[in-house]
Amino acid sequence: MIKSGLDIVGQYIVDQLVKVLDEQGHRATGQLQDTMKYSVTESGGGFDITITGKDYAKFVDQGINKGKWVNPYALAEWVEQKGIATGEKEIKSAAFAIRRKIYDEGSPTRGSLQYSKSGKRDEFIKVMLDENAKTIFKMVADVFTKEVSVLIRETISKNRTTFETI
Secondary structure (H helix, E strand, C coil): CHHHHHHHHHHHHHHHHHHHHHHCCCCCCCHHHHHCEEEEEEECCEEEEEEECCCCHHHHHHCECCCCCCCHHHHHHHHHHHCCCCCHHHHHHHHHHHHHHHHHHCECCCCCCCECCCCCECCHHHHHHHHHHHHHHHHHHHHHHHHHHHHHHHHHHHHHHHHHHC
């Protein structure tokens, strides 16, 4: 019963992460959103909800520090998918220019959509948690409250039968 309740929580978290990614303009192919999954496992008397996705999710969330070179082929694919440039020469040129900008400034670069009005990066995981922490906490609390309630009812019912036979 707890696992099925936490499955609902896990799916809600994934849905909200996808929503924030889309709101922040992080959709080129949709692969990141499409690969986001959750799993619920029991461990040490408790439960874990694990969220997974494409390996580059951490870079979308946390950015890339300046002074790091990114893969120009991945950037060229992104440039083409976003429609920033067309034609092999223009795509390569745009990809190498973006690569240089990321090397100089890090990612996201100043003025990009992923910066908030305060000038700081809005990480999609942090944004999702800030917007949904109360809802997620209530969902988890409801799961365990229902489980405890069922256990208490079962215990009372079981003991009532025992007391009646005495």
